[in-house]
Amino acid sequence: MSEFEFFFSLFGLILGLAIAVVIGGLSDVLRERSRIEIGFLTPMLALFVLFDLSSLWVNTWAGMVDIQVAYGxxxxxxxxxxxxxxxxxxxxxxxxxxxxxxDHYYMGHYRWVIGGVIAANIGVILIDTVTDQAWTKLPTRFTGSPVTSLWWVVLIVLWAVPRRRVQLSCLALLLLIALYALIAYWGPI
Structure with missing residues (x-):
């Protein structure tokens, strides 16, 4: 087992559990669909988080191969x-x-989810930056392409603006960006 595989084993396990939690939550809600209105916001958020978790997993596998096993x-x-x-x-x-x-549940809890997505993605960028010792590249990790910049802006608007239409629009846009990434990066990274 390489150092990276050792490092990635716990990271991948926890990300895999996160994916299982989302899929399990969706199946639980679908079982209760006759007793609760599902709406659009929560399923769209779940789908976005699944896409983002997948992206994080693949990008981590591709981008952190040189990471050294150390406590930090x-x-x-x-x-x-x-x-x-x-x-x-x-x-x-x-x-x-x-x-x-x-949708009522979503409006009371979405900031925790989106805030976590923002924090986790910033964390990965910081880990990657520290690992590569590439502090001068830090700003470009947020604005490396127009799609990346758009993703961050939409994510921050989603977190900041508690209006249902804004939430629906931002989630739809994030899902379109995820679909674009899925198509554009179908092959190996």
């Missing part, structure tokens, strides 16, 4: 994966029938 990077990766697991666990309510609709 290991703890940093644990924090990032833990934040993502927390965010994933906040997408769906523990008991869906305690809410009039999933």
């Amino acid at each position: 990077p290991f703890i940093a990766a644990l924090i990032v994966a833990g934040i993502y697991f927390f965010s994933a666990s906040m997408i769906f309510p523990k008991t869906a029938t305690d809410w009039p609709s999933l």
